[in-house]
Amino acid sequence: MQHETISADDGEQLHIRLSGSGTPILLLHGWTSSHAAWAPLIKPLAGQHRLLRPDARGHGGHALSATLAPDIRRLARDVINLLDHYEIERVVAVGHSMGALTLWQCIRDFGCERFSHLAFIDQSPKLLTDDTWSGGIYGDFDSAHAQRLLEEFESAGNFVEAVLRLIALGLNDKARATYLRNTSGWRVTREALRCIDPPPAIAIWKSLVAADYRNVLPAITVPTLLAYGSESNFYTLATANYVAQHTPQARLSLYQGADHCPHLWQPERFASELSELIDGT
Numbered sequence: 001m002q003h004e005t006i007s008a009d010d011g012e013q014l015h016i017r018l019s020g021s022g023t024p025i026l027l028l029h030g031w032t033s034s035h036a037a038w039a040p041l042i043k044p045l046a047g048q049h050r051l052l053r054p055d056a057r058g059h060g061g062h063a064l065s066a067t068l069a070p071d072i073r074r075l076a077r078d079v080i081n082l083l084d085h086y087e088i089e090r091v092v093a094v095g096h097s098m099g100a101l102t103l104w105q106c107i108r109d110f111g112c113e114r115f116s117h118l119a120f121i122d123q124s125p126k127l128l129t130d131d132t133w134s135g136g137i138y139g140d141f142d143s144a145h146a147q148r149l150l151e152e153f154e155s156a157g158n159f160v161e162a163v164l165r166l167i168a169l170g171l172n173d174k175a176r177a178t179y180l181r182n183t184s185g186w187r188v189t190r191e192a193l194r195c196i197d198p199p200p201a202i203a204i205w206k207s208l209v210a211a212d213y214r215n216v217l218p219a220i221t222v223p224t225l226l227a228y229g230s231e232s233n234f235y236t237l238a239t240a241n242y243v244a245q246h247t248p249q250a251r252l253s254l255y256q257g258a259d260h261c262p263h264l265w266q267p268e269r270f271a272s273e274l275s276e277l278i279d280g281t
Contacts, residue, residue, distance in 0.1 A: 001042075006085045008057075008078050012066040016082065017053040020046025023278060025092045026079070027053045028099025030260075031205065032163055032196050034060040037096070040264055044271035049092075054082060056098070058200030070200055071207035072098075076105035083114055090114055092278055096121040096263065098204070104213035112221045117277050119225040122232050122260050124239045125213035133214075135239040138170050146209050153205065159198040160190060170233040172259050217246040224250040225277045227270060229258030251277070 002018040017035045019042050027038045035053035045051060055062060057070050057078060067074055079102060083091060093115050095103040100123035107115075128146060129136040152162035164186065168179030179186050224247050228240035237254070244252035253273055255262035263270040 006082065008066070008081045010066045010074075012057055012064060012078075013062070014057065014078055014082065015055045015060055015062050017051075019051040019053070020048070021050050022048045023092065024050045024052060024086075024088050025094060025274075026082070027051060028079070028093065028095040028102050029053075029056065029059070030097030030099060031208065032059065032193055032201060033097075034192075037261075037264070040267040041271055044268050045274070048275070052082070052086070052091075054078070056102070056204075058197065058204055061195040063197065064200055068200060069203035071204060072101055072105045072211055073109065073207070075102045075204070076109055079103070079106050080110055080114065088114075090116040092117045092119075092274075094119040094121070094274065095123070097123055097260065098208060101208055101211060101213065104216045105211065107219060108213065108216050112219070115222055117223050117225075118220065119227065119274055119277065120243065121227045121263055122229055122235060122240075123243075124235050125217060125243065126211070127209050128212075135235070135242050137234050139236055139238075150202070150206070150209075153198065153202050159196070159202075160193040163193055164190060167233055167260070171236070172231050172233045174231070175233055175259060214246070217243060218248065220247050220249070222249065223277055223280070224248075225273055226250050226252045227262045227273070228252065228254055229260060229262040229265070230254055230256045231259050233260040235260075 004016050004018060005013045008014050029035060029037045035055050038053050042051060056075055058064060093103055100120040103118060104125060124135050126133055127136045127141060128143060129141050153159050168175045226244055240252060244250050255265055258265040
């Protein structure tokens with residue numbers, strides 16, 4: 001595995017891990033995560049594909065020096081900068097959570113021309129809920145709820161635990177129970193989150209909450225895989241069905257019993273479904 005750095009067009013250094021060879025696949029992780037989250041997919045995919053696993057700016061423990069308050073538009077532009085650097089005309093792109101939002105923003109700003117196939121994992125095109133939209137976080141995440149959570153993030157010394165509560169105290173009962181027991185998995189996650197510098201992550205979060213990509217879905221013109229967990233921490237089956245119904249050429253794959261990370265619950269299955277998408281079968 002190679003670790004490389006490239007310069008974005010604002011001078012920020014972007015960090016990328018490269019593995020395997022063959023058809024390139026770009027893997028974009030979720031908010032407060034890093035390239036390491038894709039580790040279970042390296043073995044099933046790297047034999048036939050060149051995997052590009054960037055750390056989104058403000059993530060992976062890399063200090064920022066150029067744009068100190070990045071947003072989702074900046075993350076989308078980073079995707080184009082990365083493809084240009086490696087001279088990749090068209091790529092298979094997979095986005096989980098924030099990574100999915102990044103790809104939707106990229107399509108809004110730059111179109112689908114740089115993508116041959118797309119995969120979106122357990123994400124809603126609009127996080128906030130209101131009188132006309134119940135497909136956001138928890139099915140009940142209005143502007144007042146979002147403001148309370150933002151205040152928790154910004155409270156001194158509270159960022160890590162507020163992120164954990166966002167994940168744990170949602171729709172997945174098992175996550176809630178294990179968090180309240182402070183199991184080893186949550187302790188590991190807590191330590192990993194301490195590597196995040198809160199201000200840039202919070203700046204990105206604000207832009208995610210403000211975004212609405214529902215009108216982007218019909219503009220997706222390439223074969224698309226949608227992977228959703230039936231026990232997602234954040235979204236119901238209605239959200240998954242909405243994305244599937246409004247995305248041309250989309251195939252919805254529901255992972256029974258999986259949480260917000262279905263691709264990590266069954267990495268071999270996800271790798272197989274992604275390979276089938278790429279092969280056109």
